[in-house]
Structures are given as structure tokens and as C-alpha cells.
Amino acid sequence: MKIAAISDLHVLPDDGDRELLESIKRRVEEISPDVFVIAGDISDHLSVLDVSLSQLHIDTCANLYVAGNHDIWFEEEGGPGSLEKYSRNVGSICQKNGFIHLPDGPHIIEDTAFVGSIGWYDYSFRRPELEIPMEHYEQKEYRGAVWYDLFKIDWAYSDIEATNLFNRKLEYDLATLPANISQIVYVSHHLPFRNLTIYKDRLPWDFHSAFMGAQSTGKILENDDRVILSISGHSHVRNLVSVGKMIAMTVPLGYGRPDLNKLDDFVRDAVAVIETTEGSINVPNFVKGDICADLSYVASRH
Ligand SMILES: [Fe+2]
């Protein structure tokens, strides 16, 4: 099975990223995968998510989406809140545009199941040696640096409660798969494994790393022999690691935009190709690191 995967497009409003979306679609069509996966963070605005998915949909394969934290940021007073976006709005926009929103239920292709969740963070990726008091993680602020979910996620759950909720749903999805499923691909926005995270020995970067994911989610995956692959977004630094027999990776594009004449090369780096055959996984030409490092940014928030 061939999978094309990308995340964190952070699409500009008002058709500002038309060429980018066209280039991604062209590249995925060239790859000709069985499954096209997008692991979240298309836009803070449902209207932009809607237009983007309609432009990205590939007719010849399964199209899978998992919401990112940006996709569930509330937009205005009286509009849908984060929980409503996650449990209802994102799913209906996916459906309208031929995408399957994996958190609404696994997608099965023969003996392979794709299971998805936004995942969350419980500060288990923090660096204890920094000795930052726990209140700062709970309040998402340290020495003037703010994790912006503070202002834009409006559900009543604490981060620990949210992580537990999504973990329980993941366990339920895994436990209720049909008996013939022999391999599972997990798709999430937040990271399930700490060693996918890049630390830089500086602040606020290493403070923000605490908001990347949750180790408890990874433990659930490690305890299920059928899970062969984990694809995530959220960290804007691309990475690929082995965890036991699993391959875990992050596939972000990010906030940077190259000159138009370099767009196709940029997109080639951004779209990961993953081939699974008889239990072995091949990820040819995977590009690690921040592919936006030398580019000008279209936005500045994680
Ligand atoms: Fe992102």
C-alpha cells in the first residue's frame, strides 16, 4: 500500500495559497497513492478548511483527514466552539469534500485500519530539568511566552482531561476493529512519542515543546502489536524515528512559502511517501527538519 502524507498547511485565506494547493494536488496525483493523509492544521477558519479540502481532494484514492488544534480554534462569539468543531463541523466539511474525518471512526482497507485522533498534550514532553513550575504549563504562559491554545480552545477540559478523553477514544477504536485487521496506521495531529520532538536548549522553544503531545498516547500504540506506523503533524520540524517495530513520523509543511518557481520542489519535500509491504515500511527520500527554515513566514503562531 502506498500512502502520501502531509500536515500543517496553514492555508492562507482569500485564495492566497491557490498555487500551493494546486502543486500539492499535482504531486499527490503523481505519487498515485492508495491513501492520501492530511494530519491537521489547515486553518483556524472552517470556510478555509472547506475550500482547501475541495481543492486537495484526489479522485483516485482514499482521502483521510484528522483535525489539528488550529482547525478547532473558535472563531467568534456565538460561533461553534472547539468541541463542536472537532465532533461535528470538521467532520461534515470533510464529508462534503470527499474526505473521511478519522476521529469519527476508523477507515478500513482490506486488512489495514487507519485510526485517527487529534491527540492532545499533558506536559509529559516538558523538560523537567528546566524546573518550570507546573502552573506555567497549565496556564500556558512562561516569562511572556504564551501557547496560543490558551486563547483559542474554549472547551471546559483541562489538558490532562482532554488527553485522557482522546486516549479512551483511541482505545475504543482499537478494541472494536474487525478481527481480520492485521495492521494499523495511526494518524494524529499531536505527537504520541517524545522522541519525535526536537528540543533546542533554549526558551521559549523548549517550554513550547511541552504542548507537542502525550507519552500516554504512545503507550497505547506500543501495547498494540498491530500498529506499524504513526503519522502526525503539529511539530513544524519533520522527523522520523523507530519505536519498537513501529515507524513514527511528522510530516508538516509549515508557515513558510517559497518563490513560485521553487514551489514544486518545496512541495516535493513536504509530501511524504510511505510504502508498506508485508509488514515492512519504506519511506523513500523522506526530508527531515524544518523545510521552512530559510523562507519568509505567512504567519507566526504554532
Ligand atoms: Fe501547525
Ligand SMILES: [Fe+2]
Ligand atoms: Fe498544531
